[in-house]
Amino acid sequence: MQLDAFSNGSYHRVLNAATDFAVGTGLGPFQLFGSVNGEPELGFVLSPDFQHFPAEVFVDDFISGSYQRTSSPFSDLRPDEVPTPIFQLFGRDSGEPELGSINTANTASGTVELHADAVLSAGGGYTRILNATSDFSPADRANGTFQLFGSANGDPEFGFIKTANTGTHTVEVHADAITNGSYQRFLDSGSDFSPADAANGSFQLIGN
Amino acid sequence: MSLFWRLTAVTSIGLIAAAGVVVSGSDAMAAARPHLRTAAAASPAIPQLGFVQTANTASGTVEVHIDTFSNGFHRVRNATTDFSLADAANGTFQLFGNVNGEPELGFIKVPRPRVAEC
Numbered sequence: 191m192q193l194d195a196f197s198n199g200s201y202h203r204v205l206n207a208a209t210d211f212a213v214g215t216g217l218g219p220f221q222l223f224g225s226v227n228g229e230p231e232l233g234f235v236l237s238p239d240f241q242h243f244p245a246e247v248f249v250d251d252f253i254s255g256s257y258q259r260t261s262s263p264f265s266d267l268r269p270d271e272v273p274t275p276i277f278q279l280f281g282r283d284s285g286e287p288e289l290g291s292i293n294t295a296n297t298a299s300g301t302v303e304l305h306a307d308a309v310l311s312a313g314g315g316y317t318r319i320l321n322a323t324s325d326f327s328p329a330d331r332a333n334g335t336f337q338l339f340g341s342a343n344g345d346p347e348f349g350f351i352k353t354a355n356t357g358t359h360t361v362e363v364h365a366d367a368i369t370n371g372s373y374q375r376f377l378d379s380g381s382d383f384s385p386a387d388a389a390n391g392s393f394q395l396i397g398n
Numbered sequence: 399m400s401l402f403w404r405l406t407a408v409t410s411i412g413l414i415a416a417a418g419v420v421v422s423g424s425d426a427m428a429a430a431r432p433h434l435r436t437a438a439a440a441s442p443a444i445p446q447l448g449f450v451q452t453a454n455t456a457s458g459t460v461e462v463h464i465d466t467f468s469n470g471f472h473r474v475r476n477a478t479t480d481f482s483l484a485d486a487a488n489g490t491f492q493l494f495g496n497v498n499g500e501p502e503l504g505f506i507k508v509p510r511p512r513v514a515e516c
Contacts, residue, residue: 191506191507192504192505193502193504193505194479194480194481194502194503194504194505195497195500195502195503196462196498196500196501196502196503200477200478200479201462201477201478201479201481201503202479202480219490220490220506220508221492222504222506225495230495230502230504232506339443339445340442340443340445347442347443347445349445351447357402358402361447363445363447363467363471365442365444365445375406376405376406376442377404377405377442378403378404379402379467379471380402380403380470380471381447381465381471382465382471382472382473383447383449383465383471387449389453390451390452390453390454391449391450392491393447393448393449394447394448394449395445395446395447396445396447396448396464396493396494396501
């Protein structure tokens with residue numbers, strides 16, 4: 191894991207650290223989240239055969255100069271409720287990151303749905319804490335990426351970065367917050383990025 | 399320049415939290431998040447939009463570009479890094495956190511396994 195911080199007009203290396211994740215075992219995507227002693231935590235959701243085995247979350251913290259495993263709880267997400275999940279780790283309300291699963295296919299509601307798990311007791315597995323619909327359409331998935339960010343009221347905000355077929359011909363940001371049990375739009379905006387930029391890198395929402 | 403933007407007030411979130419009603423999930427959820435019952439509700443967070451450019455950059459290094467929302471998203475940062483464009487083939491970049499008002503840039507290097515040689 192390598193980390194750059196911004197200073198004097200550009201990003202400069204502040205951390206180079208090894209991890210205890212093995213190479214070549216189909217790992218990924220990894221995610222950075224939270225902060226322990228000033229360094230981000232490194233997590234990974236393992237779901238090689240989600241149809242038959244539960245997803246497992248691996249968390250490394252920066253300890254004595256390298257990233258070392260601190261927990262690996264199992265999720266309670268079932269393939270029948272989230273057949274093709276987009277996993278995302280976020281926040282840290284209960285000692286472990288929460289595990290979000292964005293469901294964009296075959297949802298009961300016909301909208302994109304969000305499920306969230308949290309570890310509620312030390313050493314335990316993940317337990318469902320949130321099932322919510324949204325005002326995003328499953329068809330949106332073809333035009334951009336969904337992402338969880340922030341946590342204004344205990345639940346994450348739910349964003350969509352639209353990079354194709356946008357009405358503004360710019361990259362667009364659409365964001366939902368939860369209210370009355372479902373995610374509802376609070377932001378629709380264009381940007382000064384071009385959809386063509388998507389071919390040269392990756393966009394992401396940065397929560398406060 | 400942004401051609402449109404719409405920011406919708408979400409005032410009902412405050413009423414939900416103030417009333418101590420957990421809008422979804424179980425009692426266990428409320429136990430894990432006691433601030434849902436007691437803390438003043440916050441407005442939804444308007445994120446920044448970050449772009450990690452790993453190809454066709456003017457500087458020849460990986461670049462970070464950031465938009466902040468103010469009546470639409472507008473560029474507030476264009477910065478070079480000390481990462482090489484070639485790094486992009488060996489891992490993923492991620493913007494996160496906030497140090498002195500700027501996100502940090504992480505690179506998680508996952509080198510491809512070596513193929514056994516005959």
